[in-house]
Amino acid sequence: MTRPPSAPVAHTPPGRSSGAPGAAFSRITGTGSYLPPRRLTNNDMVEMLAARGIETSDEWIVERTGIRARHFADDGVNASDLALPAARDALESAGRTASDVDLIIVATSTPDMVFPSTASILQHKLGVHGCAAFDLQAVCSGFVYALTVADSMVRSGSARCALVVGTEVFSRILDFNDRTTCVLFGDGAGAVLLEASATPGILAADLHADGRHLGILCTPGTVAGGQVSGTPLLKMDGPAVFKLAVGVLESAARAVLEKAGRSESDLDWLIPHQANIRIMQGTARKLKLPLEKLVATVDEHGNTSAASVPLALDVAVKSGRVKRGDTVMLEGVGGGFTWGAVLFDY
Ligand code: UT7
Secondary structure (H helix, E strand, C coil): CCCCCCCCCCCCCCCCCCCCCCCCEEEEEEEEEECCCCEEEHHHHHHHHHCCCCCCCHHHHHHHHCCCEEECCCCCCCHHHHHHHHHHHHHHHHCCCHHHCCEEEEECCCCCCCCCCHHHHHHHHCCCCCCEEEEECCHHHHHHHHHHHHHHHHHHCCCCEEEEEEEEEHHHHCCCCCHHHHCCECEEEEEEEEEEECCCCEEEEEEEECHHHHHHEECCCEEECCEEECCCCCEECHHHHHHHHHHHHHHHHHHHHHHHCCCHHHCCEEEECCCCHHHHHHHHHHCCCCHHHECCCHHHHCECHHHHHHHHHHHHHHCCCCCCCCEEEEEEEECCCEEEEEEEEC
16 A cells, blocks of 8 residues: 655556546545435434433533534435435536546445445446446445555556545434444545546555454344344444554554655644544544644534545535645544554645
């Protein structure tokens, strides 16, 4: 995954017909996002849980997580339905149309169906056909994994214009009788367009998984014999995940900087997985980054799993904070246990 800017280029894919001759890198040319309109504040969650005889409070949720609101998709609205407007937004911001796309990767743990992939469904909804499309499942690290795979495919020449999407309807797998998890998650989608480029955009990536910890964050149910077998609802040992997340977010950040030949002081923005403001601020502090360089949208989105990083990136781009030329680090962490980081010049 590593290629410092000065390193020799092993393979030169053909440039876009419109330019980028000798393209050897990939670059994010557009970002997009979409949130379903139904917004629930913490007090809405307090009411919803009270009806089930379960106690929670705005104070607890804000103090422990930084979350103030989340969005839930209406019944019948699926991951591909959220992905579609996010994808169109990314295409429009890059000045491209769906027919320019030759690769679609969708990161999701809440796909529309067992198969076909949400990526194939999204391709159909975009009104195009023929390009490669597949889903990637790495839970809350999914977008960082998907961007890394897309970067590799663009740099190898097997794709020139990749649509990379993170989309989730986590509200479908929440246990509303479990206050330790149901107040944390939300629904949404984020997308980027990644195109072949003669100058580096993606600088380096660092991905990991450790299956020994698969039980601390899982939705263990599956479909067998025409029935759901096992629990189809999310289960999390929050404190165990918290402890692991704090360590791996720091190590992945340092590793990806080293691979790219950059240092913490080169970073303009840190956009970590949006699960808990305490984890995010802790990571920024360990990297000695001023908190102004941390992009945090967890307050308004909650934890949207694979959608959280591209959603936060798009919010930061559209609000004018992340600008062309800025150096940005994305980080994911979650079920698997998986984690990783991608460093890029925007
Ligand atoms: O997306 C993948 C990555 N996920 C994460 O990074 C999540 C990581 N974990 C966390 O963010 C935190 O561990 C949580 C936010 C999930 C929990 O925060 P915590 O500070 O670790 O709290 P805790 O689980 O240790 O629980 C503390 C107390 C408990 O009560 P007792 O046993 O001390 O009496 C819980 O029962 O808070 C109680 N509690 C609640 N109280 C009110 C747990 N959930 C709630 C709630 N409302 N919703």
